[in-house]
Amino acid sequence: MPQSLTPWFLVIQxxxxxxxxxxxxxxxxxxxxxxxxxxxxxxxxxxxxTPEAVAGLxxxxxLNEPALSRFVGWLVGLLGGDLGTSYVNKxxxxxxISGRLGNSLKLAGVTTLVSVPIALALGIGAAMWxxxxxxxxxxxxxxxxxxxxxFMVATLAxxxxxxxxxxxxxxxYGADVSSLSAMLKAYAMxxxxxxxxxxxxxxxxxxxxxxxxxxTPYVEMxxxxxxxxxxxxxxxxxxxxLGPIANAVALSLSYLVGGVIIVETIFNYxxxxxxxxxxxxxxxxxxxxxxxxxxxxxxxxxxxxxxxxAILSNPRLRR
Amino acid sequence: MMAEVTTTTAKDTPKRKGPGYRFNWVGKIGLAIIxxxxxxxxxxxxxxxxxxxxxxxxxxxxxxxxxFWMGTDYLGRDIFSRILMGARYTVGIALAAVTLAxxxxxxxxxxAAVAGGWFDMILSRLLDAxxxxxxxxxxxxxxAAVGSSIPVLVLTLAAIYMPGAYRFAxxxxxxxxxxxxxxxxxxxxxxxxxLILREIFPNILGPVLADLGLRFVFIVLVLSGLSFxxxxxxxxxxxxxxxxxxxxxxxxxxxxxxxxxxxxxxxLTISVNMFIDNLPTKIRDRSE
Numbered sequence: 001m002p003q004s005l006t007p008w009f010l011v012i013q014x015x016x017x018x019x020x021x022x023x024x025x026x027x028x029x030x031x032x033x034x035x036x037x038x039x040x041x042x043x044x045x046x047x048x049x050t051p052e053a054v055a056g057l058x059x060x061x062x063l064n065e066p067a068l069s070r071f072v073g074w075l076v077g078l079l080g081g082d083l084g085t086s087y088v089n090k091x092x093x094x095x096x097i098s099g100r101l102g103n104s105l106k107l108a109g110v111t112t113l114v115s116v117p118i119a120l121a122l123g124i125g126a127a128m129w130x131x132x133x134x135x136x137x138x139x140x141x142x143x144x145x146x147x148x149x150x151f152m153v154a155t156l157a158x159x160x161x162x163x164x165x166x167x168x169x170x171x172x173y174g175a176d177v178s179s180l181s182a183m184l185k186a187y188a189m190x191x192x193x194x195x196x197x198x199x200x201x202x203x204x205x206x207x208x209x210x211x212x213x214x215x216t217p218y219v220e221m222x223x224x225x226x227x228x229x230x231x232x233x234x235x236x237x238x239x240x241x242l243g244p245i246a247n248a249v250a251l252s253l254s255y256l257v258g259g260v261i262i263v264e265t266i267f268n269y270x271x272x273x274x275x276x277x278x279x280x281x282x283x284x285x286x287x288x289x290x291x292x293x294x295x296x297x298x299x300x301x302x303x304x305x306x307x308x309x310a311i312l313s314n315p316r317l318r319r
Numbered sequence: 320m321m322a323e324v325t326t327t328t329a330k331d332t333p334k335r336k337g338p339g340y341r342f343n344w345v346g347k348i349g350l351a352i353i354x355x356x357x358x359x360x361x362x363x364x365x366x367x368x369x370x371x372x373x374x375x376x377x378x379x380x381x382x383x384x385x386x387f388w389m390g391t392d393y394l395g396r397d398i399f400s401r402i403l404m405g406a407r408y409t410v411g412i413a414l415a416a417v418t419l420a421x422x423x424x425x426x427x428x429x430x431a432a433v434a435g436g437w438f439d440m441i442l443s444r445l446l447d448a449x450x451x452x453x454x455x456x457x458x459x460x461x462x463a464a465v466g467s468s469i470p471v472l473v474l475t476l477a478a479i480y481m482p483g484a485y486r487f488a489x490x491x492x493x494x495x496x497x498x499x500x501x502x503x504x505x506x507x508x509x510x511x512x513x514l515i516l517r518e519i520f521p522n523i524l525g526p527v528l529a530d531l532g533l534r535f536v537f538i539v540l541v542l543s544g545l546s547f548x549x550x551x552x553x554x555x556x557x558x559x560x561x562x563x564x565x566x567x568x569x570x571x572x573x574x575x576x577x578x579x580x581x582x583x584x585x586x587l588t589i590s591v592n593m594f595i596d597n598l599p600t601k602i603r604d605r606s607e
Contacts, residue, residue: 024448
């Protein structure tokens with residue numbers, strides 16, 4: 001095989017692993033929700049669960065078939081866009097999710113737009129002035145944000161911006177997005193909270209990536225020949241750190257998946273995560289399965305993307 | 320980073336067991352706070368000035384007063400007593416889960432490293448796949464399926480963090496496994512259990528303990544998150560995450576009932592981080 005094809009071979013291999021992982025994950029999700037809770041028919045019928053009714057419903061729902069064939073059927077339905085029907089209100093799961101998915105993506109998108117530039121600037125700055133007061137403040141802040149739960153970041157944001165400063169509404173999500181200022185206010189709190197959570201990770205990883213490049217001999221050479229610190233970092237180190245930085249960005253964005261669950265709940269934001277948390281409290285299993293798969297797929301794709309960037313940006317593999 | 324660690328240990332070696340085991344003051348503060356919460360988790364209920372489950376104040380979301388050191392909650396219960404009681408759930412569940420996860424992960428990791436071959440490959444692939452599920456989501460799905468109780472929480476949290484412990488221990492064990500003293504022991508005809516317990520385990524113990532501390536922090540965070548969503552410890556009992564959830568309505572009033580449980584969580588997780596980051600190099604790295 002020609003050397004130039006090696007990275008692409010690795011990328012395809014990584015994609016294969018991701019697909020395999022996805023199958024195992026969907027297997028786990030399906031079996032956790034279908035087999036662990038006991039008899040679905042009994043749960044559905046509740047008070048009216050006479051033996052005859054349960055037997056009839058089991059037959060009607062196809063629950064008597066072996067588990068493996070039900071899993072395959074579910075997976076095929078999932079691929080074809082048939083997510084099943086909600087147990088609770090008998091609506092199509094696709095219908096329930098479609099509107100909510102847009103809201104969640106909007107939240108994630110705005111957070112990405114806000115947090116990536118800020119995080120990169122702070123991370124590269126901290127690496128450039130390593131050991132300075134600025135670097136130490138950034139380090140302490142990021143460590144603090146990482147080691148407290150997401151809901152605490154949200155709580156603090158509400159305390160500061162809504163209670164003490166009084167700039168933004170506290171916990172309500174105004175459905176009214178008629179004017180620009182109303183829309184800004186509705187998005188502000190969730191976006192601020194999520195940005196803090198995601199940026200903290202991103203800043204740390206970016207700083208580490210740039211520092212690793214600064215420690216290489218060729219950057220030291222640039223320093224020795226008299227380049228300024230700014231030129232040394234931005235001109236010499238940064239181009240080679242771009243791959244690891246892009247990897248760090250994709251990896252940190254996967255923290256959105258966990259963060260969004262807490263943030264949508266606390267701010268009552270009508271997204272997929274809120275839908276899922278509500279579905280958990282009503283034990284609406286088809287809805288939970290579909291939402292869980294959406295989160296797993298986004299999480300897996302971000303991690304896989306990060307790995308592929310790392311492979312493709314490694315010049316040692318391209319030679 | 321490895322290079323950094325090795326050089327410091329090399330510098331310390333001639334002094335023999337002296338400063339290598341000493342903690343700096345940041346690590347000592349961290350350790351002190353951890354020990355404080357550990358003691359509270361055991362004796363907390365006897366220290367509580369009011370019964371944690373009883374309504375003692377007619378006002379809800381009361382402020383900090385002489386009687387109620389941290390205010391009162393949405394029903395007028397004493398927050399200070401409830402935090403002391405909550406320490407038992409948060410620290411206890413997290414400790415049980417992290418012990419289970421790391422014991423299982425480290426044993427499997429060492430066995431996989433020594434055994435190698437298809438056992439290692441299949442186990443590693445399978446556990447890597449579990450890393451592809453976001454941790455909070457994993458908890459949500461299991462709680463949705465089987466309902467929430469303390470044993471379920473401990474097992475779920477252990478299952479979420481076992482693959483990471485496995486991966487970490489396996490990577491360390493693979494390195495140790497190729498070292499000369501292990502080869503010698505194998506040539507001597509020692510069996511696998513001996514290799515794992517007497518040759519490999521003592522040499523990976525330090526880093527594994529540091530990893531256990533980090534994992535403890537993650538578990539406290541996920542447990543608090545689940546409880547905050549109402550899916551963790553169930554009322555009338557409450558861990559710190561559940562205390563924040565119960566009193567979240569008081570947030571717009573700036574009630575102390577929301578702030579102090581959050582501070583309790585942060586003090587625990589940050590102090591564990593402080594402790595781990597400042598562990599003596601002798602414990603973190605035994606390669607010298």
